[in-house]
Amino acid sequence: MDLCRRLLTASVFLCFTCCAIPKEKPSIASQVEAYLKGIEFMAADFNQVINSREIYSGKFWLSKKGKTKVKVKYTSGLNQDVLIIGDKVVVVDNEKSKKYRYSISQTPLYSILSGSLDLSRENSEVIENSDVLLRLKINKSSMFGGMSITLVFSKYKESGNIKNLEAWIVDDGKTETLFSFDIDSLSVNDEKKVPQEVFN
DSSP states (O other): OHHHHHHHHHHHHHHHHHTOOOOOOOOHHHHHHHHHHHOOEEEEEEEEEOTTOOEEEEEEEEEOSSSOEEEEEEEESOOEEEEEETTEEEEEETTTTEEEEEEOTTSHHHHHHHTOOOGGGSEEEEEEEOSSEEEEEEEEEETTEEEEEEEEEEEOTTTOOEEEEEEEEEEOSSOEEEEEEOTTTOEESOGGGSOGGGGO
């Protein structure tokens, strides 16, 4: 009887060992949400291209220490700075010495920057999902009308997991704007690269 019990135990153990269910790969939605939520600090040089094919360049900083803060400083093409604190946006026109204020809380961009994106509540679709690239489009109505934001992520070829957010494309129905980060200068979660004084 002991022998039978041992054989039965061994066969059950072998069955579970040989037929172990592999871990399921995280869905695209959960990977995107986890990546954006996991960004605490970000710094990069960027290029911005709009429909008219004008190209603007500058520097980008993001910090989620306390309130979410973003600073965009143009170094060519435009003479202005953009400061986002929470959902409030201040655009400083350095040529006219004027400030313009508005809210981005009704746009997909706010949830992307703050890391609060919930794709189960968004109208989204995967445009491209290759070994090295993921493009995800989010459509949303906002206070400005219909708007879509396409997120472009690089991926690790070996695992297929998300590596970095490299660009986003904003389409408000009238103008399409590409905002792409220079990979050589892109830094994620290095607090030293995002000095708090840039937000003053």
